[in-house]
Amino acid sequence: MAWLISPWLQRLFFRPPLVPLLLAGLLVDGFWSLDNMRVLLESVAVDGLVVAGLTVVMIAGGFDLSIGAVMAMGGVAAVVLLPYGLPMSLAGAIGFGAAAGLASGLLVTRLRVNPFIATLAVMVIVRGAILAYTGTRPVVGLEDQFLALAAGSPVPYTFMLLVLVMLGLHLAMTTRRWGRHIYAVGADERAATMAGLHVRSLKQGAYVLSGVLAGLAGLLLAARLGTGSPIVGEATPLTAAAAALIGGATLKGGEGSVGGAFCGLLFIGVLVNLMNLMNIPAYYQNMGVGLLLIGLVAGDGLSARLASMKAPAA
């Protein structure tokens, strides 16, 4: 019976109940159709890149509120630089993302600013900068080659890229020394320092990674929408955090996994997709996601309390 408590089965059936939800999809007309599957995969692909970066930052004990704004910046940069060629456009999205991640990381590691506040400041500055640059209007001027990035059928290219990124990061986090060090930094920064880890550069790297992935997500979103909009991604930090938390990451750090976050991402994606198919208005979807978040953290807190009660008193 040991397979019953295998972490991966638990992950797929209970935390979150992804498989039961997919089975429930059988009851909803059109959920399992090829068209809808493509819609579903496309909808999670862009957010997924952001989730992957945020999860690594959260495992390292940080947080990144700037990802939504950086995503918008990546999209705008990609479109603006497109006349100089696709490689230039890609480099722009990734470069600006990396710069934002570098700024967040410097604030957190050098000035030891609380990560929420540091990335909040970066978020506001980045959002202000792109609103100023674009004059709050979306930038246009895309060519077919760029738009083709969002194509692919039945599986969109963006989703294939997401799977590659998620798989690569998951393996890096679980089998490479770099990944183990990130976990160590998040679990106990002091201990990690004393063990001789380069805590600063590890955390700095996590923020840069998150920025790069957010910039890349922005480029793909621009390809999908056919425009680089300066206002996208307002709610992205919240939904991305929800996916990571559902997938087992915590705000304390040192826990969770990229693979788990992928399940969390799919869970939310399927939930929203089902609600859309059932014609539930966006307002009720908001309420549902809110209740889900509240339930998750309340359960998280309660189980931590119960665990500390059961533990023998020191």
Added chain:
Amino acid sequence: MSPIWFVLTATVLAAALLTDRFLTAPNLVAVLQQGVITGLVALGMTIVLIGGQFDLSTGATVMTAAVVSLLLGPSTTGGVVLAIIVPLLIGSAIGWLNGILVYRFGANSIVASIGMQFFLTGAVLALVSGQHVRAEGIHPVFTALALWRPLGIPLPVFIFVILVALLGMMMSSTRLGRHIYAIGGDAEAARRAGVALVRTGTLTFVLAGVLSALAGVLIAAMVGVIDPTAVARYEFPALTAAVLGGTSLLGGVGRPADTAAAILIVSIITNVMTILDYPFSHQLMVQGFVLAGAVAFYAWVRDREGD
């Protein structure tokens, strides 16, 4: 004396030098009025932060209160009373729920209050089906809440100043205030020392809820029509102000009056930039740099004191 007061003085001087339209009576009144709404939210946020937690549902609470206030239709005297009391009750109920989630269930306050924010925005939009809310025939007494100007100064400014004074006294010289600082400093130690952790902590959230709801009622009285889809993110400028005023995000440190000074700085900057015709996007960037500069400054001070 907190360094924020010197910064405030410097900001006033700089503003006066930058434009001669700053130091005029109508403009100064406008600066004060502009600060009140964010200021009320920031006061509540300060107290929750001193207790060692975050409340990011405050912006949504403002909107909920404003919408409910207008929906109740303050066209009769009785309606006016309801349009003031009911939103405040709803605000305290939201705060109580947040407090119970955080202090009794041990939920992470950032995520719990973001969850509450999602729930509230969804609920309000569902309530009004995403339409604008407009109250017909508002009773003059209700509008007077925002527009009555004894001595030429709008009533909300008086309300704000009185609340800053009251909350300042509460935090500095009552047992409740000391207990809030204590749970923010070290919750477990405070609990062992006999502080009622759940009750005291929940009260900080209730205060934040009521203050945000009051801000919502004042907005309703000022404008008389609300677009609930234009979600005003009051929690971010409020958080900026609290941090700028020296409130620690780790809990146990902060003063309502310092937050009020920070609010004045932020609204003076906004005011001057508006006079000098800078667009909203530039104001947003400046806000970000001010926030980053402030946290960097306090981190530098903390490190120097620590060594």
